[in-house]
Amino acid sequence: MDHAADHRTGPGQRTGLLIILSSPSGAGKSTLARRLMEWDPHLRFSVSATTRPPRPGEVDGQHYHFTTADSFRSLVGAGQMLEHAEVFGNFYGTPRGPVEVAMREGRDTLFDVDWQGGQQIRASALGSQVVSIFVLPPSLAELERRLRTRGQDSDQVIRGRMEKSRAEISHWAEYDYVLINDDLDQTEARLRTILMAERLRRERQTGLGPFVRALMEENEA
Numbered sequence: 433m434d435h436a437a438d439h440r441t442g443p444g445q446r447t448g449l450l451i452i453l454s455s456p457s458g459a460g461k462s463t464l465a466r467r468l469m470e471w472d473p474h475l476r477f478s479v480s481a482t483t484r485p486p487r488p489g490e491v492d493g494q495h496y497h498f499t500t501a502d503s504f505r506s507l508v509g510a511g512q513m514l515e516h517a518e519v520f521g522n523f524y525g526t527p528r529g530p531v532e533v534a535m536r537e538g539r540d541t542l543f544d545v546d547w548q549g550g551q552q553i554r555a556s557a558l559g560s561q562v563v564s565i566f567v568l569p570p571s572l573a574e575l576e577r578r579l580r581t582r583g584q585d586s587d588q589v590i591r592g593r594m595e596k597s598r599a600e601i602s603h604w605a606e607y608d609y610v611l612i613n614d615d616l617d618q619t620e621a622r623l624r625t626i627l628m629a630e631r632l633r634r635e636r637q638t639g640l641g642p643f644v645r646a647l648m649e650e651n652e653a
């Protein structure tokens with residue numbers, strides 16, 4: 433079967449959107465993702481696998497699937513990752529199965545992945561369904577302040593993340609939307625607007641009413 437054609441949109445068909453959120457560490461994407469999920473219970477969060485150890489309060493299977501490097505590698509070897517990358521010295525990857533199920537069910541999926549993950553998902557057979565959003569902090573000083581006030585990482589880890597932030601930010605132009613997360617409520621409102629508009633755009637392709645469909649079929653006959 434042609435894998436790409438399987439997810440192609442057309443009149444009457446409805447497939448899910450893949451909404452990719454990326455940002456330098458600490459800009460606020462996990463917070464925004466959580467708020468968006470609370471707002472829209474139909475949205476599915478893609479739970480990544482990672483070899484990073486859990487932070488206090490993180491729940492296995494909910495925030496991440498915490499795993500060892502060996503089992504991560506065997507999942508990759510078995511083709512079970514839609515994408516994967518090494519970030520800050522740990523492996524992260526998106527399990528393929530749940531994304532494909534959501535696509536078939538017409539459910540939208542939200543991804544919190546870095547720029548490498550964004551590139552790989554865009555290049556995959558599901559790429560035509562991607563809506564990508566890059567979240568920027570108002571400044572690097574504010575980014576560092578957020579990493580420190582989050583209070584989850586050691587000084588050394590924070591320094592490492594700040595060093596990588598410029599490299600992550602350099603990929604902003606690859607994304608469909610760029611949001612500066614200054615005021616959290618305003619950024620959340622903008623994210624909702626993007627989601628609503630992108631859903632309308634998809635309906636333009638897939639949600640034609642029976643009246644328009646009948647006219648199209650008449651024209652094709």
Ligand SMILES: Nc1nc2c(ncn2[C@@H]2O[C@H](COP(=O)(O)OP(=O)(O)O)[C@@H](O)[C@H]2O)c(=O)[nH]1
Pocket residue numbers: 454455456457458462480481484515516517519520524525526544545546548549550
């Ligand atoms: N490529 C890829 N990146 C991921 C995945 N899951 C998380 N990441 C990214 O890995 C980076 C580190 O995530 P995390 O350790 O949770 O730290 P945080 O971003 O500071 O909360 C972030 O840029 C995430 O977007 C994944 O499945 N694939």
Ligand SMILES: Nc1ncnc2c1ncn2[C@@H]1O[C@H](COP(=O)(O)OP(=O)(O)O)[C@@H](O)[C@H]1O
Pocket residue numbers: 455456457458459460461462463464578579581582613614615616617
């Ligand atoms: N707009 C904002 N203004 C102030 N603080 C914020 C804002 N957005 C997020 N934060 C805080 O910044 C810290 C990092 O946010 P988080 O969502 O964990 O970032 P990321 O997932 O991008 O690493 C958290 O303590 C969060 O509460």
